[in-house]
Amino acid sequence: MTDSVEPQAVSAAPATGAAATRAAAVGRARGQGKRQRLVDAACQVFYANGVERTTLADVAAAAGIPLGNVYYYFKTKNDLIRAVVEARLGEARMMLAWVEAAHDGPLDRLKALFEAFAGQSAEIARYGCPQGSLCSELDKLPDGPGLAGELMRLPVDWAERQFRALGRPDARDLAIEVIARYQGSALLASTLRDPDLLTRESARVAAWLDTLGA
Amino acid sequence: MTDSVEPQAVSAAPATGAAATRAAAVGRARGQGKRQRLVDAACQVFYANGVERTTLADVAAAAGIPLGNVYYYFKTKNDLIRAVVEARLGEARMMLAWVEAAHDGPLDRLKALFEAFAGQSAEIARYGCPQGSLCSELDKLPDGPGLAGELMRLPVDWAERQFRALGRPDARDLAIEVIARYQGSALLASTLRDPDLLTRESARVAAWLDTLGA
Numbered sequence: 223m224t225d226s227v228e229p230q231a232v233s234a235a236p237a238t239g240a241a242a243t244r245a246a247a248v249g250r251a252r253g254q255g256k257r258q259r260l261v262d263a264a265c266q267v268f269y270a271n272g273v274e275r276t277t278l279a280d281v282a283a284a285a286g287i288p289l290g291n292v293y294y295y296f297k298t299k300n301d302l303i304r305a306v307v308e309a310r311l312g313e314a315r316m317m318l319a320w321v322e323a324a325h326d327g328p329l330d331r332l333k334a335l336f337e338a339f340a341g342q343s344a345e346i347a348r349y350g351c352p353q354g355s356l357c358s359e360l361d362k363l364p365d366g367p368g369l370a371g372e373l374m375r376l377p378v379d380w381a382e383r384q385f386r387a388l389g390r391p392d393a394r395d396l397a398i399e400v401i402a403r404y405q406g407s408a409l410l411a412s413t414l415r416d417p418d419l420l421t422r423e424s425a426r427v428a429a430w431l432d433t434l435g436a
Numbered sequence: 437m438t439d440s441v442e443p444q445a446v447s448a449a450p451a452t453g454a455a456a457t458r459a460a461a462v463g464r465a466r467g468q469g470k471r472q473r474l475v476d477a478a479c480q481v482f483y484a485n486g487v488e489r490t491t492l493a494d495v496a497a498a499a500g501i502p503l504g505n506v507y508y509y510f511k512t513k514n515d516l517i518r519a520v521v522e523a524r525l526g527e528a529r530m531m532l533a534w535v536e537a538a539h540d541g542p543l544d545r546l547k548a549l550f551e552a553f554a555g556q557s558a559e560i561a562r563y564g565c566p567q568g569s570l571c572s573e574l575d576k577l578p579d580g581p582g583l584a585g586e587l588m589r590l591p592v593d594w595a596e597r598q599f600r601a602l603g604r605p606d607a608r609d610l611a612i613e614v615i616a617r618y619q620g621s622a623l624l625a626s627t628l629r630d631p632d633l634l635t636r637e638s639a640r641v642a643a644w645l646d647t648l649g650a
Contacts, residue, residue: 270576271576272488272573272576274486274488274489275488275576349575349576350572350575350576354572354623355572355575355576357623357626357627358564358568358569358572358573358623358626358627359486359572359573361563361564361569361623361626361627362484362485362486362489362563362564362569366629367626367627370627371627371628371629373627374623374624374627374628375628378624395636395640398621398624398633398636398637399617399637399640401620401624402616402617402619402620402621402623402624402637403613403616403617403620404620405616405619405620405623405624406615406616406617406618406619406620406621406623407612407616407620409568409571409572409575409588409616409619409620409623410588410592410612410615410616410619412571412572412575412581413571413572413575413581413584413585413587413588414585414588414589414592415580415585419612422609422612423612423613423616426609426613
């Protein structure tokens with residue numbers, strides 16, 4: 223019960239001065255915690271079941287938050303989809319930053335990215351690529367994938383920078399090739415329910431990258 | 437009105453002998469025509485809007501057939517999905533047979549398959565690969581993609597036979613690679629709304645295949 227009215231209760235609180243400021247800050251923090259829980263739950267449920275098959279009620283249940291409270295944070299399912307795409311973009315940026323921090327050379331970075339993908343092979347063989355399967359579904363919306371386009375542009379642009387650092391004039395084409403190989407392998411692995419397929423492709427991509435750097 | 441009762445009317449017809457046989461045959465043919473119209477419409481609407489977003493009423497409207505009549509052919513949406521997967525498999529078999537009939541050598545056949553994919557680049561850049569985006573959506577069903585797994589197994593097995601005919605011991609890996617490149621390119625082309633991406637990849641795959649055959 224307190225759960226379902228908390229955000230409204232904060233703005234209606236009759237406190238003043240420092241107490242009011244502190245109460246509002248605590249309320250915002252708790253609100254952000256709840257918003258974050260909803261986004262995390264939506265990421266997982268959209269990934270496991272698809273966006274279209276998921277209702278706001280499913281997300282509320284997965285987050286353990288009353289449905290009435292969800293509308294405080296997300297007026298429509300589209301608002302929630304946008305938040306999920308932003309969260310997936312944040313994850314992708316973190317993964318690329320981690321790969322850059324852990325490896326100096328562009329070849330090692332490209333290999334590490336594909337290995338990181340392949341490291342999720344069990345999940346991918348069950349539900350597909352988290353980013354790719356989301357894009358595949360949103361691609362069919364009448365107004366297109368919108369912000370989800372960034373989910374493909376980000377790794378392609380990143381891979382292009384690595385190939386450029388290798389001095390390759392065909393950096394863009396190579397970037398498309400490496401990301402396409404990953405996305406295609408992820409689809410084959412999930413449709414054929416074969417996690418090894420992604421592991422094998424990762425090793426083959428690494429061998430191919432070595433021929434480019436030689 | 438006649439439309440919505442026709443199949444039942446055939447079996448309830450009081451005709452006897454040759455007339456009855458002829459009436460039943462005509463009814464079956466018309467029934468098959470209507471069933472086929474429903475499957476064709478479902479293929480298109482599932483492709484454009486996704487399976488989950490499509491209702492049986494949408495398919496009935498696209499086929500110009502009353503909804504009540506749809507249930508005569510497909511008791512559930514799952515029955516219709518199965519029929520669509522079978523239709524897509526039929527198309528894929530026809531495409532592979534056409535490629536085999538038109539080209540003698542395995543390399544030319546592999547190039548022709550990718551070119552045939554790229555020939556649909558405008559549609560793919562809008563809705564994704566007809567087979568791939570269908571698999572991506574069905575992969576998330578609790579009982580898996582089911583028969584849709586064949587939609588990926590069929591071209592991979594076919595490509596493997598071509599690489600084997602080329603004498604390649606790594607025929608399976610190469611088959612996975614070529615189909616993954618196509619599926620990944622199709623996803624990138626649709627998410628980035630870039631039909632040229634698929635055309636460029638087709639040319640690059642052809643150049644790569646030439647290095648294998650050399």
